[in-house]
Amino acid sequence: MFDIVSPDEIREGRATDAYFDRTVTTLEDADRDPYVVAEVCADQFPTGAFELFAGVKDAANLFSSTTVDIDALCEGQLFDGGPVMRIEGRYTEFARLETSLLGFLSHASGIATRALRARRAAPDVQLLSFGARHVHPSLAAVVERSALIAGFDGFSHVAAGEILGRESSGTMPHALIICFGPNEQEEAWEAFDAAVGDDIPRIALCDTYSDETDEVLRAARTIDLDGVRLDTPSSRRGDFRHIAREVRWKLDTEGYEDVDIFLSGGLGAAELRELRDVADGFGIGGYVSNANPVDFALDLVEIEGEPATKRGKLSGPKDVYRTSDGDHCVLPAGTPSPAESESLLEPLVRDGEIVREFSIDASATRALRDAERVGFEAD
Structure with missing residues (x-):
């Protein structure tokens, strides 16, 4: 009914590029299937532009029925050049999975990186992901999980919440107010208050028909x-900071000091920096969900124990480290590690068995801690 590739097709290697099918056919016909080491990288060398690694859980599940071994960075780890994942095994065992693997990692890491920029721009207020409407519905849980890994506090998508085991957030759209009509905002707010459970926050949308301060009061x-x-909307917004300050003033002078102010609508890192001291929380949409994917590539770097790769790539397996001063270091595998450094590649899959547990909360803690360590900022 929908243009969605099924999970079974992904796991079976049908969600692949045609040339991988033809490569496997050719290798099988030639009775050739070398034992290889492959690496997934975005950049060969550190560039100073850190990105946040996500999509690891889906990647691990992709390989759970194979016989390969995989080492990878942990989800929520910041990286800058060098491999984020290393795969060892017979090439035909995973050749057809490359397309899906790169899709899992590229899209989620791009979203998570942008979400971390938002989190760093407004570190002390509530951030909710409102961007699922900007992507294909089959990707909603990817968007929301990636935002949580970057330290967001919640999200709006109901089905994603069921997948992730989290309660979705959000109260009312303009459509609810409009259904009651002009000058009937009070009836709409009262109807909402009467209809929803006590566990739902009473957060009223207050800019549908009249001045924000008027509707808020x-x-x-x-x-x-x-x-x-x-x-x-931006077409009528004017000075959003001034509006928020005026609303706060009006609420406080009328005795509503405990009423929080949430802002949404086309906000990005720059707006969050400007508004973070006049709001208690933000709903962030397209800025996060529409992020460009990280441009990962998979390359063979060793064939039957011998370094080998294509021109322009670095042959041989590599290790990556976080140094004591927060740098990202890439070295040939087996090279002595830098003093007081942390090795970042850890076992993920062994002989087709996932050997790592996945925790969104632990990943978010790692991301925020590593962002401080490497000086990752919102710009």
């Missing part, structure tokens, strides 16, 4: 509010 007088959300 009307909402506060109508129901027992936890917060208000302003989602004024």
Whole structure:
């Protein structure tokens, strides 16, 4: 019914590029299937531009029925050049999986990196991912998981919440207010308050028909509010910072100091830096979900124990380290490690068995800690 490649087709290697099919056919016909080492990299050498590694859980599951061994960075680790993953085994065992593998890692890592920029731009307020509407529905859980790994506090997508074991967030759109009509905002807020469970925050959308300060005070007088959300379109927004400050002033002077202010609508890292001191939280959409994928590539670097690769790539297996001063170091495998450094490649799959557990919370803790360590910023 929908243009979606099924999980079975992905695991069976049918979600692949045609030339991998033809390569496997050729190697089988020639009775050739070398034992190889392959590496996944975005850049050969460190460039100073760190990115956040994500998509590892899906990648591990992709190889769970093979006989290969895989080492990889941990999910939530920042990287800068060199391999993020190393695969060892017979080439035909994983040749057809390359396309899906790179898709899993590239898309999730791009989203997570952009989400981490948002988190670093506004480190002390609540961030919710509202961007699932900008991507194919089959990717919603990828978007939300990647945002959580970067330190977001929640997300809006219901089905993604069921997959990830998290409760989705969000209260009302403009459509709810419009369904009640102009000058009937109070009726809409009261209907919402009466209909939803006590566990749902009472956060009223307050910019549908009239001035933000007007609707905010009307909402506060109508129901027992936890917060208000302003989602004024950019075409009518003016000085969003001034609007938020005015709303805060009005709420405080009317005795509603405990009502939080949430902002949403086309916000990115620059806007978060500007507004983070006048808001209690943000809903972030396309800035995160529309992030460019990381340009990962998979290359063979060793054939039957001998270094080998194509022109322009670095042959032989490599190790990567986080040095004591926060740098990313890439060295030939077997080279003595830098003093007081941390090796980043760890076992992920052994003979087709996943040997690592996955925790979103642990990944988020790792990402935020590593961001501090390497000086990752929002720019």
